[in-house]
Amino acid sequence: MAWLVLLAAAAFEIAFALSMKPSEGFTRLWPTLGVLVFGITSVYLLGRTLDRLPIGTAYAIWTGLGSLGVVILSILFFNEQPTPARLACIALIVAGVIGLRLTTA
Template identity: 55%
Template sequence: MAWFLLLLASVVEIAMGVSLKYAEGWTRFWPSVGGLFFALLSVFILTFAMRHLPAGTAYAIWTGIGAIGIATLGIVLFGDPATPLRLGCIALIIVGVVGLRLVEG
């Protein structure tokens, strides 16, 4: 259950990042509200996952999945460049997240 909560918190973290992009520097009200809501919800869910997972592992995986999701959506939705170096860095984050998951079991 803790791993499911961690995944859910990460998905909500991605929603926060997308909302903040659409908020355009806090100039758009509803995306700004959404960003704040998703940020609080993500941290709230993360705290429950951390009850049963090591703090460092949970936090690293949470931020890693969030970074992968936002970087990928940045490429797909916002036209961020998909350079080989950027994709390679995303791949390294994936390796790190999978590695931490395997170590923790």
């Protein structure tokens, strides 16, 4: 169950990061409220996993999945370029997340 909560926390982390761009420097109300709600929810859910998962593993997976999601969705929705270097870095993040998951009970 802790792993599912961690996945939800990562999803809110992605929503948090992606909502910053449309907030236009926190000058638009609804996207700014999204930043706050998504960010607080993400950190809260991460905190709920820490009694069952090692903090280093949980935090690394949370940030790794968040980074991965933001990069992929930025390529799809904000027309950022999927350069070979970016794709290679995404592959490294995926490998790290999988490795941490496989080595944590």
